[in-house]
Amino acid sequence: MDKKLPILLLFSIGSLFPLFGQTAPNLEFATVSGDGNPTGNGPVTTTTINFIKNTNNPSGTSFALYQPALSATFSLSNQTYSNAARIGWTGSAGALIYPLMNSAGAPSNNTFTSSGAATGTGINVTNNRGVNLTINAAALSGRPTNGNYPMADLTITFNRPVSNPILHIGGMGGFQGNLGFAGGFDYVSSNVPVSFSRLSGNSASFTITSSAIKNSAVNPTANGTNSASGSVLVNGQGITTLTLRVGIRGDGNASSWGGADGITIGLSTLESNLSVSKTVDNQAPKSGSNVVFTLTAKNNGASNNTNIKVTDQLPSGYSFISATAGTGSYNTTSGIWDIGNLNDGASSVLNITAKVNYSGNFTNTASIGGDLSEADSSDNSSSSTPNVQTVCYEDRNTASAGIGSKFGITTLQRAGSNTWPTIRNSAHLVLESDTKGLVISRIPKASLGNITNPVEGMMVYDTTDKCLKVYADGVWSCFSTPTCP
Structure with missing residues (x-):
């Protein structure tokens, strides 16, 4: 009696994305x-497997623990x-x-394709593993051997959503005496x-x-081209559960059932x-x-990521002046910093220089996203809220710094003294009196639009x-407190 271990199902999304240099770390x-x-x-009917990080995929087999842990329960x-x-x-x-993975059907490395890898690369059957699933052909005793029979449901549950995983299936097929049979999934x-x-x-x-x-072999066998092994992309975003119907079929070359089809099922993903x-x-x-806002975008792994975008739309409390990106470009209209690719462990910095307005929302928030789960x-988001001092004027300058005022009008009988008006540093015009007032333009509210x-x-x-009204940020506002109107 020839027996085989369960199919190896390995999930991977690597082929959907371009490779990054020499390595494309995956799980x-x-x-x-x-x-x-x-x-x-x-024997058991349920088991849970924790994914391991392959740090030098697809060419190497350097494995490391991965946190936060990603698991699949069968x-x-x-x-x-x-x-x-x-x-x-x-x-x-x-x-x-x-x-x-080589415990069922004796598949070779190039039978499989791991996440982030070119076709036929990334899986090593003497290092990678899978869950042993055995379909018991002997349970069909007394039934026609040329039929196709559903046997059980296999549900794979992920502890968080994954996208575009790959099923790596090893060794569908077996025989007992002259009877060939093969497990399969719907x-x-x-x-x-x-x-x-x-x-x-x-094989085909x-x-x-x-x-x-x-x-699909007419006469399935446990090994060789009439056995079936390979990698299957599961196209889907945010997968948490996947249920497959496990079945078995016979080729009718014997009168009775016997033996079992052992299959290994594993997973890989990005x-x-x-x-x-x-x-x-x-x-x-x-x-x-x-002010200068500094944004740091980082990929903490496990996999290289693509189409990285950081959105930082300046709120009303700021006016954009300039931006300098270490990688990619910043769109001042959309507020999107388009980084492009960001490899495992890599980071990039964007500096945004902005003017602080006299009023508005001063909380500046940035958010990041990419192609991978x-x-x-x-x-994935970060905010900064400076404590803005919203003032429309500064206290008079009496320090030594600054240019001495040269022109002034006073009623205090000290014009031309050594201290006046030069003590009022950095002014264009100094007015001083304790008996006279300053009359400025007087305009009714309805006529302000004439300016x-x-x-x-x-x-x-x-x-x-x-x-008294001050024109600031596009509006006329009463100046009633020592801050901006």
Whole structure:
């Protein structure tokens, strides 16, 4: 009796994205110390596998623990026959729950395609692992051997959403005596719409439709071209559950059923943890002054990410002056900093110089996003709110710095003294009196529009509202407090 271990299903989205230089780190089924993955035998009907980071994918096998942990739970349900399917089983005895990928069907490395890798690369069958799923052909005793029988449902549940994973399936096919048989999978349901497409395989027998994964060999075998192994892209965004109907078919070359089809099922995928932080060079700027906001975008891994964009639309409290981007470009109209690609562990900086307005919203917020699923979205936005000192004038300058005032009018009988008007530094005109007043332009409110080109800081007396008015930020406002109107 020839027996095989369960199909290896590995999920990966790498082929959807361009490769980044020499390495494209991804998440795979493998083992490292402390990973918490199962090491013993079954049989069981459920098991959970933690993904491991392949730091030098696709050419290497340097694996490392990954946080926050991404896991996939495999659960069997709706078994049509007694002991129709089990995890970690041979059909008659316990077997490793989480074996190497070459334990079923003897597939070669180039049969598979990992996430972030070119076709036929990225998986090493002597390092990567998968869940052992065994379909018990003997449970069909007494039934025609040329039929196709549903056996159980296999549900794969991710602890957070993944996008475009790849199923790496190893070793669909087996035989007992003269009877050839092969396990297969039909799509049942998922939390979001998905479809299947073939990436690579050991032969034409590895047949994929949009909703099925099969061994199409007329006479299936446990190894070789009449066995079926390969990688299947699961097209879908934000997948948390995927349910497949596990079935088995016979070629009718014997009168009775026996044995089991062992298949290994593993997963690989791409994921990144983007973050953005924002600082300002002056936490207490005065209105009318400039500030510089510094944005730092970072990819904390595990995978290289593409189409990175940071949105930072300046709020009403600021007027844009300039921007300098370390990578990519900043669009002043949309507020989008288009970074492009950001590799695992890489970061980039954008400096935005802005004028602080006299009024408005002073909370400046930036947010980041890219093509890949996010491991942790809590650090995808950052805000800065300076404590703006909104003033329309400064206290008079009596310090030594500045240019001495040269022209003044006074009624205090000290014109020409050594201290006046020079003590009033940096003024164009100094007026001083304790018995006279200053009369400025007096205009009724309805006539303010007759001033066709008002400038910032212009002052008039509004005879309707009976207040001194200052033109600031495009409006005339009563100047009633020692701050901006």
